[in-house]
Amino acid sequence: MIPLSAPSRVITAGAGLLDEALAAQAVPTTPVDWRPPLPGTAEALVKVLADPRRQAANELAAGRLTAARPYLVGVRRASEVLAEGTFLHAGPPISWERASGPMRGALIGAMLLEGLAGDERDAEARLVAGLAAGEIALRPCHEHATVGPMAGVVSPSMWLFEVRDEEHGGTAYCSLNEGLGKVLRYGAYGPEVLERLRWMDEVLGPALAATLELAGPIDLRALMAQALQMGDELHNRNRAATSLLLRELAPYVVEAAPGSAAQVLRFINGNDHFFLNAGMAAAKVSTDAARDIPGSSMVVAMARNGTDFGVQVSGLGGRWFTGPAGVPDGLYLGSYGPEDANPDIGDSTITETSGLGGFAMAASPAIVRFVGGEVADAVRATRSMYEITLAEHPAYQIPGLGFRGTPAGIDVTLVARTGLLPVVNTGIAGRVPGTGQVGAGLVRPPAEAFVSALLALADAVTDPFE
């Protein structure tokens, strides 16, 4: 019964039915989200929330994440840091047998690039045989202080951004971005893909390495803070950050690599996602600073291999908690549609893990033209992420929200309590190997990854009465 004798305000919780009914009667309402906790988490939640270490551990974790000062210190060939015969890939560990189309496509491409196979079939046969014989190793990027977008395959002839956290001393790597269209990270491995990768190995990599030696470290925290004020969310939109990095490096490119400067600058200008990989390494080095804090329920990695979506938690070491990767909901290129989409893939969710990407969409109203939806949806996505995060980032601010810091540091207990899953902003790969990108959109991680992480946190709580 709604009293109508005075101006009323009704707070409606949960499902929208009541709210809509009242709105239809012109009763002012204040809708409030309410969702039940994730199923099967009640007991574990009680135990984890009562863990006396939790609060201090999470404060430390979120503090280290948001205090990190990532600097781009160099560009180096993966062969310098990667053992021969090792291929890195995105997401949690995966076997060839369970690997999706774009993951297989990217691995085939890497075999061809490295001259380890003559053609596609040969590459596949040698991969299977090499893996069985232990001559080839397939390892997650995350286990090698590295991240890779989409398939995330890194082989020795690829070059990496090297990012150092000047606050805590960590180092992280990410491959160089190949550009758009048919590219290895989306599972394409045709001649134009390999030709581009060879040019990147012979020209781009050495030129950028020389440029960074001359330019000295680039403060990525400052650059990314600027880019957020310029409409990037730093996952699916990197136009501002790419522009800011290019303008900072341009004079040094000319001085360090005069012969290839025009080519290099043209390549970077041709790809608005060029910055993404540097930003991913910055996010990786920042979340790594928050790892291994006993009792912390903060997420330090979210990553997908195209089959599984995996989560790592600060208090639980290097363990992965996984569930099936979903198919993003978004806008498709050309005549592609959802039936062409591979499940969610890539380490680029490290941006969301650090409070960027889907979490910073309110800074990027123009992103809706790329991933779908309305500007209000983007603002709502960011606002809802404050419900499941531990901190507001002091440097990464959203002008449109009155310079509020981005929501940073996902807490597994808050996810379980609210049932609110992280918002991920992502590219969509074609599921058939060799296709490339088919779209971009939004996706949520599988709830089971967070449920199993929570159960593991509960198991790890030391009962003071035992």
Next chain:
Amino acid sequence: MIPLSAPSRVITAGAGLLDEALAAQAVPTTPVDWRPPLPGTAEALVKVLADPRRQAANELAAGRLTAARPYLVGVRRASEVLAEGTFLHAGPPISWERASGPMRGALIGAMLLEGLAGDERDAEARLVAGLAAGEIALRPCHEHATVGPMAGVVSPSMWLFEVRDEEHGGTAYCSLNEGLGKVLRYGAYGPEVLERLRWMDEVLGPALAATLELAGPIDLRALMAQALQMGDELHNRNRAATSLLLRELAPYVVEAAPGSAAQVLRFINGNDHFFLNAGMAAAKVSTDAARDIPGSSMVVAMARNGTDFGVQVSGLGGRWFTGPAGVPDGLYLGSYGPEDANPDIGDSTITETSGLGGFAMAASPAIVRFVGGEVADAVRATRSMYEITLAEHPAYQIPGLGFRGTPAGIDVTLVARTGLLPVVNTGIAGRVPGTGQVGAGLVRPPAEAFVSALLALADAVTDPFE
């Protein structure tokens, strides 16, 4: 008497007192701005509003303004387009006697740059004598298809952006931006100012001219549309547009001027306002396309010389309607304060005339850190400008307002009817010659400029019964 027996909504108009009183009683209100028309305009308004040519003329004017397609086609030395002995300046015509400190400072600097005087005193004496003898002419930029920021002084050794409207065929020019701190346009003329201008004449100008010849025309409409989606309002914030222009030109700078490419790229990267002048020429060529339409009450220029604020109207040819320039309200640099400020100066109000700058502040929430106020003020400023404009720009859109076009084409009758004066976003010059920039902020034009324009429009109405 407010009925309280049912949920009420009260629409409050005008002064905020009633609205605040109701809000204090928790009565929901919908405040609506209402302001009395500008004093002394009632009779003229009736006459101008009844002018049968008005609607079609304004549709044509606004249509031409918003259909303009400005392209950056070249960079050329002012000596190519400017007669010897002529100095251009910002704003409506002004004599040396009435010129403000920064205007005098910039003219002294131009005399020194051109080698026409040995020192400051000598320059001043020769200027006064030359003007009296008719050997030196002081002309508004606007009369030479040119605009100049702040003092806007253009002398033959300066280089100009050349912008062509590919839709209507017009051409407009604007000087190259010198950077920040002590610069001629803010009235400084010390050795470092002149040294920089000489380098711009000898190195930057020729390098950019060669670069543009190689790069071909740059689509400024597309670039500016992008920059609005990246947090620029294109008057006081040009960081995105500068970045986009630099990244577009960089490969061509390397190819066209290899010897000076690093210097040139470093200079552009060092100045986030570098794009402003190209944007001003784009705005000038767009507003010029809407000139001289009989019966149109649309403003085609707003410009200040540091003493007077002047307005030109499409239906009234080259006539200026002026009032005293006000002192901007904003943020001051270092220990400067309002007592150091010169009245409003510069042709950069051409951005507001074309629907950018203060009119597009909602696209630029970060601008409030530069000009003061809150993000909500920036949004409110843009929203209020829809009240006095004829069109929403089809290409220049504001993502945060759901991609609504910027308010473009100020109508003198709407200004007079609402009493709402254009919002101008501006830099603040020191009033003592030689000082340079002291701050940035917001300013409103003097109402009398619009009142006298309206009276002239009324005079120009042909009475069908006479």
